[in-house]
Amino acid sequence: MSELIQPVKGMNDVLADQSPWWDRLDAVAAELFASYGYQRVRLPVLERTDLFKRSIGELTDIVSKEMFTFDDYGDSLTLRPEGTAGTVRAALSNGLLHNQQQKLWLAGPMFRREKPQKGRYRQFHQISVEALGFAEPEIDAELIAMSARLWRELKLSSAKLELNSIGTAASRQVYKQVLVEHFSRHRELLDEESLRRLDRNPLRILDSKNPALRELIDAAPLLSAYLDDESLAHFDRVQELLGDIDVPFRLNPRLVRGLDYYSRTVFEWITDRLGAQSAICSGGRYDGLVAQLGGRETPAVGWALGIERVVEVLQAEGVGAAEALPDAHVVAAGDAERRFAFKLAELLRARLPGLRLALGAPAAGFKAQLRRADKSGARFALIVGAAEVEAGKISLKSLREDQPQRLVTVEECVELLRQTRRSA
Numbered sequence: 001m002s003e004l005i006q007p008v009k010g011m012n013d014v015l016a017d018q019s020p021w022w023d024r025l026d027a028v029a030a031e032l033f034a035s036y037g038y039q040r041v042r043l044p045v046l047e048r049t050d051l052f053k054r055s056i057g058e059l060t061d062i063v064s065k066e067m068f069t070f071d072d073y074g075d076s077l078t079l080r081p082e083g084t085a086g087t088v089r090a091a092l093s094n095g096l097l098h099n100q101q102q103k104l105w106l107a108g109p110m111f112r113r114e115k116p117q118k119g120r121y122r123q124f125h126q127i128s129v130e131a132l133g134f135a136e137p138e139i140d141a142e143l144i145a146m147s148a149r150l151w152r153e154l155k156l157s158s159a160k161l162e163l164n165s166i167g168t169a170a171s172r173q174v175y176k177q178v179l180v181e182h183f184s185r186h187r188e189l190l191d192e193e194s195l196r197r198l199d200r201n202p203l204r205i206l207d208s209k210n211p212a213l214r215e216l217i218d219a220a221p222l223l224s225a226y227l228d229d230e231s232l233a234h235f236d237r238v239q240e241l242l243g244d245i246d247v248p249f250r251l252n253p254r255l256v257r258g259l260d261y262y263s264r265t266v267f268e269w270i271t272d273r274l275g276a277q278s279a280i281c282s283g284g285r286y287d288g289l290v291a292q293l294g295g296r297e298t299p300a301v302g303w304a305l306g307i308e309r310v311v312e313v314l315q316a317e318g319v320g321a322a323e324a325l326p327d328a329h330v331v332a333a334g335d336a337e338r339r340f341a342f343k344l345a346e347l348l349r350a351r352l353p354g355l356r357l358a359l360g361a362p363a364a365g366f367k368a369q370l371r372r373a374d375k376s377g378a379r380f381a382l383i384v385g386a387a388e389v390e391a392g393k394i395s396l397k398s399l400r401e402d403q404p405q406r407l408v409t410v411e412e413c414v415e416l417l418r419q420t421r422r423s424a
Contacts (some may be wrong), residue, residue, distance in 0.1 A: 008113070010122030021311045026107065028153050029127055036146050038103040038129055043086045045109060049076040053084035054292050055261050059200040066112040079111035083128040084261070084286065084302055085293070091132055092295045101133035107307075120277060121308065130302035133291070137234050140285060140301050141241035146246045147269060147281055147303060155308070155319050158271040159280060161248065164255040165235035165264050166203075167227040169288060172263075175226040176202050182220050189216055193373035203256040209413045222253045231264050257282065261289040265301065273316040280313060281305035326358040327417060329373035329399075332384040333366040341384045344394065344410065351414045355421070371383055374399050380419060382413065 014022060030040070049069050056063050063343050068079040080086050083106045085252060091097050091104070107127045129146070131139050134357060139339040144161065151159045166172055179202040183190060190198065190205075194213060197204045206217055227235075257266045257343075266284035274280070283303025290298035314321070328348075330343035347357055358376060360369035366385075373381040384407075396412050397405045408416065 008122070011412035012121060012123070014035075014391065018311070020324065020369060021314055022307060023324075024321045025127075025154065025307060025314075029105075029107075029150060032146065032150055032153060035103045036142065038104070038105045038131075041087065041090060041104050041106055042108070043083075043090050043106060045076050045111070047080055047082050047086055047089065049078040051085050051293070052078055052081060055088070055289055056082070057201070057261075061204075062112060062206075066114055068111045068113055077232070081110055081112045083108070083126055083287070083304060084130060087128070087130045087302075088132070088289055088293055088295075092290065092293060096236060097132060097290065097295055097298055101131075102127075103131050105129040117300075118275065118277065125307040126304045127307060128302060128304035128346060130300065132300045133298055134301065135287070135299035137237035137265070138241060140234075140238045141245075142268060143283065143301055143303055144238075144242060144249075144382055145245055145247055147283075147305070150305075151269070154310075154314060156314055156317060158273050158313060158317060159269045160238050160250065161269055162252040162255050162269060163167070163239070163242075163249045163265070163267045164223075164252050165231055165261060166223060166256055166266055166284075167231040171226050171228045171231065172203070172223070175221075175223050178221050178226070179203065179205070179339070183216070186216055189213070206254045208255050217254065223256075224253055226305065234264055240266055257284055261286040261292065263287050265304070273313045274309060277309065279306075280309045324356060325377035326356045327378065327421060328355075328380040328382050329358045329360065329369075329376055329378040330382045330384065331360045331366065331369040331373055332368065333364075334386065336389055337384045338362055340389045341382075344382070344384065347410065350416065352417055352421070355417065380417070 033040070049067070052063055052067060058064065062081050063275070067081050070077060087106055089106055093103055096102050105128065108125065109123050110126050111123055113122060113289045116122060129143060131143060132143060149159070151157075180198060183194070183205060185197055187195065191208075191210050191213065194205045194208055196401055205213075206220065208217065255266055255268060264285040264287065267282070268279045269281040270278040271280055272278065281303055283301070285299070285301040287299045289300060290296065328339045330345055332338045341359065345357055348357055359380065360372065364372065370381060379398070379400050381397040381399055383397055385395070388394055388407070391407070393407050393409055395405055396408050396413060396416065
């Protein structure tokens, strides 16, 4: 016997018992985004490597050591590690930003060569929303409000909002020098990761989860002391707007984003249900990214959530997913009966779009099919025996209520199923 082929490390199967949570998140998100005027785009998972070097930053951990990159006849290509850069690239290459504003959203797999662990996978899935061409703080607040509403509609209760402003690139450059001076005075206390970040991206040291560095990080100067006046005014307005609509938040002056393109407002939704991997949704403003990728100066803001992490939190909180139980289960034993049942099933599906109808396995006997119909959660068993075939009718048996079995015509069956689905 041949050896079984195992999945690639860090790339997981989502099986049928997990899919209902994913489906529910997809459906709730799609309806919510449409209500705010965001339109879906579907983009390639493969992009030119230079896109991520120019957007995320060559010195970030993602670009320097986590991307899946390969040479394709002299062209360097990369499986996308995040969605924002590709969305901006698509908007630019398709001329969507010429005197236009765009509200877009994207869902799909992302890829990072990380050490697989709980909450972190090499293939993971994100939903991201991007507002391109909007400079006003109202859009920052709208995007945050939309994420808050998503949690409410999903009945996810543990998410808490943390908020900060990291100012403009110019103000951050001044602050980076201050940070380098602060941490350089205590190089002997820094771990290997922080020493590497000190010369490349000192803001990332503030994100360190090493408890031994907590006191040193807490003693570092605050970025807020180096923000420009315009960034401060923008951030004050965002806070006022969130207060007006009762979206609670905590100011976190140590919150920075790991991608180089962020500016001004940054935020994270965190939860205590995932252990060390507490963030389930992160985002912020990235006013310089469009110009970095060859377009005109264009303000923009967005966020992304990790589907695996959100699903895990929903399950940890005991939030059930809507089960797609069949409306009816057709039971038929015998060749002529199965042929009649097959035709009946297709007729019912044509007459009642969206009807969830299951057919019994031909190899199973009548009683076994009936047991499976009951176990499936269906409301009715549609029984086809020799007498039903001869009469051209169906025996309808209620599986959830104590009602007598009835012999009905096809039209009566259609109408009864229609009425039952309306009242469900």
